[in-house]
Amino acid sequence: EPEVTQTPSHQVTQMGQEVILRCVPISNHLYFYWYRQILGQKVEFLVSFYNNEISEKSEIFDDQFSVERPDGSNFTLKIRSTKLEDSAMYFCASRADEGTEAFFGQGTRLTVV
Amino acid sequence: ILNVEQSPQSLHVQEGDSTNFTCSFPSSNFYALHWYRWETAKSPEALFVMTLNGDEKKKGRISATLNTKEGYSYLYIKGSQPEDSATYLCAFPSLTGGGNKLTFGTGTQLKVEL
Numbered sequence: 001e002p003e004v005t006q007t008p009s010h011q012v013t014q015m016g017q018e019v020i021l022r023c024v025p026i027s028n029h030l031y032f033y034w035y036r037q038i039l040g041q042k043v044e045f046l047v048s049f050y051n052n053e054i055s056e057k058s059e060i061f062d063d064q065f066s067v068e069r070p071d072g073s074n075f076t077l078k079i080r081s082t083k084l085e086d087s088a089m090y091f092c093a094s095r096a097d098e099g100t101e102a103f104f105g106q107g108t109r110l111t112v113v
Numbered sequence: 114i115l116n117v118e119q120s121p122q123s124l125h126v127q128e129g130d131s132t133n134f135t136c137s138f139p140s141s142n143f144y145a146l147h148w149y150r151w152e153t154a155k156s157p158e159a160l161f162v163m164t165l166n167g168d169e170k171k172k173g174r175i176s177a178t179l180n181t182k183e184g185y186s187y188l189y190i191k192g193s194q195p196e197d198s199a200t201y202l203c204a205f206p207s208l209t210g211g212g213n214k215l216t217f218g219t220g221t222q223l224k225v226e227l
Contacts, residue, residue, distance in 0.1 A: 004156070031213055043157075043202065043217040056214050091156065098206070098213045101147055101159030 002026040006092050006105035013082055013112055021077045021108045023092030031095040032075045033102065034067065036060075036088040043091070049075065082112045115139060117205045119218035126193050126225055133189040134221040136203030140184030147204040147215065148177055148188055157202060160188075193225040 005024045013019050025032050034046040047057040047067055054067065066078045075094075079086055089109050093102040118137045126132050138146060145164045149157040161170040166181040174191045190197055200222045204215040 033214065035217075042219045045214050045216060048214045050213075093215075095213070099145065099162070099164075101149075101162050102157075102204075102215055103159070104156035106156045 004105035025094030029094035033093040038088040115216040117218040123222040149202045152199040
C-alpha cells in the first residue's frame with residue numbers, strides 16, 4: 001500500500017542551526033502539507049503546496065521556514081535558524097485531490113537544544 | 114481563523130463500553146469533515162470523509178454522523194476495545210487560498226481499560 005515516508009524519524013539540533021526535514025509523498029498525489037504538533041498541544045497547520053508553489057501558509061510559517069519539491073518526489077521543510085520553540089513533531093501529508101483524505105507520514109521529532 | 118472544537122478532551126472507558134465524542138465546526142461554507150485516528154507512535158489515519166448533511170458512515174464498530182446545518186459531527190465507538198485507545202481528530206477542509214488545508218480540532222484522547 002502506498003505510504004508517505006519521512007526522514008529522519010528523530011533529529012536533535014542546536015539552536016540556530018539549519019535543519020531539513022524530508023518527506024516522500026504518495027506518488028500520484030497533488031496536494032502536500034506540513035503540520036506540526038508541539039507536545040501536549042493541538043496539531044497545527046504550517047503550509048500547503050500545490051502545483052509547485054505554496055498555496056497557503058500559517059502565521060507560524062515565517063521567513064525561517066521554506067519548502068521545496070526539488071525533484072518531483074521529495075517534499076522538504078527547511079528551518080533556517082532553529083529556535084527552542086521549534087521543538088515538535090513535524091508531519092508531512094499528501095492528498096490525491098480536494099475531496100479525499102490526507103495520508104500522513106510517521107513524523108519527524110525535532111528537538112532543539 | 115477557523116474554529117474546530119472537539120469534546121471531551123479525554124475519555125477513559127472500560128472494555129465493552131460504548132462511547133461517543135463530538136466535533137463542532139463552522140456551519141457556513143461547509144465542504145467536508147474528516148475523522149482521523151492517531152495511535153501513539155504512529156501517524157494519523159483517516160477514518161471517514163463526510164460530505165452530506167445527515168450522512169452516517171460506519172467502519173466496523175466505529176460510526177460517525179454529520180449535521181452540517183448546526184455544525185457538528187459525532188463519532189461513536191460500540192463495545193470499545195483496548196486497541197481503540199488513540200486520539201481521535203476531526204479536521205475541516207477549507208478551500209480558501211486554493212490550498213484546501215485541513216484545520217484540525219484539538220482531539221479526543223480515548224483510553225480503553227481492561
